[in-house]
Amino acid sequence: MKQFPKNFLWGAATSAPQSEGAALIDGKSATTWDKWFEMEPERFNSNQGPQVTSDVYHQYKDEVKRMKAINMNSYRTSISWARLLPDGKNLNEKAVKFYRDYFTELKENGVEPIINLFHFDMPWWLMERGGWEVREAVEAFAFYAKTAFEQFGDIVKKWSTFNEPMVHIECGYLGDAHYPRKNDFKLAVQVGYHTLMAHTRAVEEFRKLAIKNGEIGIILNVSPAYARSESKEDVEAKECADSLYIFSFLDPVALGKFPEKLVSLLKENNLLPQMEERDKQLIAENTVDFLGMNYYQPFRVKAPVQTHTPAIRPNDFFSGYDMPGKRMNEYRGWEIYPEALYDVAMMMKNKYHNIPWYVSENGMGVAEEERFADENGEIQDDYRIDFMKEHLEQLHKGIQDGSNCFGYHTWTFADCWSWLNGYRNRYGFYRVDIENDCKRTIKKSGHWYKKLIEKNGF
Template structure:
């Protein structure tokens, strides 16, 4: 292995509209669930920083795109704000059109390919009031929104994704209190997941029926599930975790069908998903062109509490591997080999579909402790994290996995839901008081790798 990546390999970063843009209540944008939640309960948010300003990309995108060019990006993934483009669901906001067209045009002019995502957790508040993803009407609204986005920006964008991490709003909103509606209800979770998938395939159908040029996919956060032991009960726990958190979306979007085990789970939980046979045909006929994979950590599990457990505890429980490397700031395990195992799984079980690493990164709290005398963050930990993951990714590619790019999370330190700016992920540091930007040491390392299209022998 010569450390070189294939010609045309994509190097860049991922971001999202609600976490980067700011201008949360300006320029015609409608209210999202996050705008509402911060207004209603700011104490829920770390240091009470809301989604109004975030990283101010709306006003500083020209400077930021120049910085992307300076650190070797040839691609960048962001999202359109549904509530900005269609504030009332029907009327197109001209200020949003101007803004996004300016961004996509400027990216193109600087040699940075746009990968544009339609939904990144930012449900319009007006639809939340109607039930959000539990309401079939939201599916039709999303399909209309997707159609408008394709028509409005299709001359500038030829690579689209429908959803970022669709399992997360299901898990965090219906099995946790980290997203709205913040309930624990497996039946409601299953309904929300199904209607999200239906919205995804209907958007793909609209894209293809309209004859748009380019490709369309989805971005899934894949968490390889490892059992505590080889005992059958632990291996069964890993099977259930993989089914619910990976295969529940991965199988239908790539293979066009749900896993057979999903029917078993729904029967065990007495959940009746309101599907129609015509919709199952739609899922079968509208598989993705490519897959984006977000990878941060594995999922380690042990046998659940059969008969006495509540919710998913009946099927599996978390397990802390004694040998795990842990990011102490985030509490997540760092397991670089997981990316290699994902690459082989895609190769062997998912028709070796073209895919790319859509997010990979490490969040660190208190990065000011790593500032040198010149004010530059010496984030060697981030360099090590990226390099170690890239070496395992490259091994998977050498063994035949069809990966075409690597994006870090993220470009500039950004706002992150209830955690806000607690953990910093950016290649560029953001000063919250002044909104000024400063490249970290990792930005220079990333440029070296991206421009040379190869990993260094050493740093």
């Protein structure tokens, strides 16, 4: 029996844009996703846009009952900035009522809400002004964060500022999976810097309000880099990858300073962002109380194949390595490597002063799950159960070795809409029938998770 610590948080995670639906009703204004779908619906899987998603806006009370039914004691979702402050200034009272009711329902059913402020859903009014490319976004976000803390801080005690900030940077400014589909390394660095400063200012506003028993953190995606070999060139590639993709946010938010390796890389390649005089002091003074770590896959790297001087893309510092014999989730194209979760646990302990942290996302997306339905229509997702077991074994090992982990959240509770991929891959404990009023049906993994939580281990 692998037993987890007392009061361990067992739950799941989603976001407002991926689950709420009600995209443009009750005062909510458009986000980049709403407008992008309006402009180019053909880019979205099966023309599945953000209008309805999983309809939690209308079904949240039943959704919370289902959480209680499988013993979940915590849940992370986000607030829609465009719903709470449709124009960035004026409060939407219908949004306040919805979120207060939703969060209260969670609390009354023994499910602690962990509420995130930004999950890739930039309000369109701010995107038109440049979004994270402009410094204006930093103060706009700080005002939004302060408003959310004031409106819901009596209910919500655990807050996070951003989910996976590296994703909207990489996918929107080094690729085309997020709007605005630009490919500009220097601009990506500036976007990342403004995102970090928005986080920092939100933490500062949180500290000023001194919410009783309140804690604030950030949710980061970690794909630890593993070098192809012990050669100097491959090890250098690993160090560059970790500096860019992990330590770039982890060090400032947890340690209050930038990693020296990152600063050197950016300076040598004329990629340093524009900064303001007080920024370093603000970062040093506003570190987080806890961290959420989203882990799905490792990052295999080797020395770069081709380089430019100065660098014009991250691949000038490292190349991906296709390791022979690796296990894969073919639906996502992601390697399955649970051992990295132990390495993350040890990194938290040894590099980040054993800061409190939790696994804020871990899960397995699979397409066409109806193939695995039994005679009663229940999805027999043993592959998901096995995936969780293997990762929980590594997490348990990390906790036994002293890492200060306080919870484990899967992605996700009920199947949700996933950006350009729509409903192609399913992740939930509950299947969502998008053709039938988003009706929920529990999967085998939901029954397994219930027993796991009952025993606080497996």
